[in-house]
Amino acid sequence: MRVFVTGSAGFIGYHVAEALLTEGHDVHGYDGLTDYYDVALKRARHDLLLRHDGFTCTEAMLEDAGALEAAVSAAAPEVIVHLAAQAGVRYSLENPRSYIDSNLVGTFGVIEAARRARVRHLLMASTSSVYGANAKMPFAETDKADTPLTIYAATKKATEAMGHAYAHLWDIPTTMFRFFTVYGPWGRPDMALFKFTRAILEDRPIDLYNRGEMMRDFTYVGDLVRAIRLLIDVPPVRPPDGQVPEGDSLSPVAPFRVVNIGAARPVRLLDFVAALEDALGRPARRNLMEMQPGDVPGTWADAALLERLIGPQSQTDLATGIDAFVRWYRDYHGDGAA
Numbered sequence: 094m095r096v097f098v099t100g101s102a103g104f105i106g107y108h109v110a111e112a113l114l115t116e117g118h119d120v121h122g123y124d125g126l127t128d129y130y131d132v133a134l135k136r137a138r139h140d141l142l143l144r145h146d147g148f149t150c151t152e153a154m155l156e157d158a159g160a161l162e163a164a165v166s167a168a169a170p171e172v173i174v175h176l177a178a179q180a181g182v183r184y185s186l187e188n189p190r191s192y193i194d195s196n197l198v199g200t201f202g203v204i205e206a207a208r209r210a211r212v213r214h215l216l217m218a219s220t221s222s223v224y225g226a227n228a229k230m231p232f233a234e235t236d237k238a239d240t241p242l243t244i245y246a247a248t249k250k251a252t253e254a255m256g257h258a259y260a261h262l263w264d265i266p267t268t269m270f271r272f273f274t275v276y277g278p279w280g281r282p283d284m285a286l287f288k289f290t291r292a293i294l295e296d297r298p299i300d301l302y303n304r305g306e307m308m309r310d311f312t313y314v315g316d317l318v319r320a321i322r323l324l325i326d327v328p329p330v331r332p333p334d335g336q337v338p339e340g341d342s343l344s345p346v347a348p349f350r351v352v353n354i355g356a357a358r359p360v361r362l363l364d365f366v367a368a369l370e371d372a373l374g375r376p377a378r379r380n381l382m383e384m385q386p387g388d389v390p391g392t393w394a395d396a397a398l399l400e401r402l403i404g405p406q407s408q409t410d411l412a413t414g415i416d417a418f419v420r421w422y423r424d425y426h427g428d429g430a431a
């Protein structure tokens with residue numbers, strides 16, 4: 094398979110590209126190496142991918158329509174996995190415009206390129222944040238998701254709508270993933286596990302919002318990548334009679350589906366911190382904070398549709414997953430402080 098992966102220097106894109114290359118597929122990565130967080134970490138991920146013969150890449154922004162079109166047309170992919178985005182819930186209060194540029198303008202470039210390349214499957218990242226203020230748990234794809242609480246969530250909801258329109262108009266089989274808090278080796282420095290690990294090793298307190306009374310459906314990156322890999326082989330098909338099976342998010346008028354990828358096993362933040370203390374062999378100092386604007390107290394994926402499509406998902410337990418992260422962190426930064 095020839096696969097075009099955007100965000101290939103990012104946390105998830107790196108792992109997806111690595112898994113595809115290991116299976117023997119050709120991957121063209123596309124990433125603008127934005128300075129939202131440490132560019133050296135992104136470069137290190139790309140350097141590892143470049144060790145594979147099957148990997149080539151373009152380092153450019155999605156908004157550079159000429160560069161994107163040229164890269165897609167040279168790579169002639171059968172599948173596009175679009176993971177590049179301005180991510181992060183909290184940063185979207187500080188710099189909302191970067192979300193408009195990367196997620197709306199950038200994603201439009203990707204779906205337009207997918208149309209020209211006539212790919213057999215376009216898969217794009219959305220987020221559990223689109224469930225916004227929904228109170229009913231677990232979150233199911235067929236629930237309404239009309240109450241985004243941040244510009245991050247709003248742009249991701251908009252990319253789902255853009256993907257649907259292009260799937261309908263141009264018959265592009267399109268799957269949108271809604272990821273739930275992903276963690277693991279090569280993780281993002283702006284996310285809790287990385288920040289907490291760094292703070293504990295440097296003997297600084299960790300900030301626990303809503304006084305730690307949060308619940309997240311932490312999903313191990315290896316399990317998520319396996320699910321993405323299997324979903325590549327399940328492109329949605331436009332239902333000929335407009336009839337959609339119960340519980341399926343398939344569109345009645347387009348080869349388009351939204352799928353949660355989450356462990357479906359929510360964990361209390363305080364238990365997550367305790368597991369990290371065990372892995373590090375050091376106690377954390379807890380700084381109990383108020384709830385942040387735009388944050389939600391809990392996330393929990395309904396994974397029934399995912400499992401209907403790919404069979405039982407792999408489930409790395411929390412202690413094993415956190416241990417794998419800590420081993421990578423110590424190795425990457427040298428033992429001790431960052």
Ligand SMILES: NC(=O)c1ccc[n+]([C@@H]2O[C@H](COP(=O)([O-])OP(=O)(O)OC[C@H]3O[C@@H](n4cnc5c(N)ncnc54)[C@H](O)[C@@H]3O)[C@@H](O)[C@H]2O)c1
Pocket residue numbers: 099100101102103104105106123124125126127135153154155156175176177178179180181194195196199218219220221271272273274275276281
């Ligand atoms: N990590 C999670 O827990 C999580 C949860 C929900 C959704 N997601 C989504 O999954 C996808 C991957 O997330 P991640 O955690 O790997 O994030 P990441 O920030 O590590 O990776 C994103 C990559 O995209 C690149 N990028 C950003 N804007 C770009 C632009 N305009 N042009 C070109 N490249 C650009 C960045 O340089 C980065 O390498 C994103 O779409 C994100 O919104 C992630």
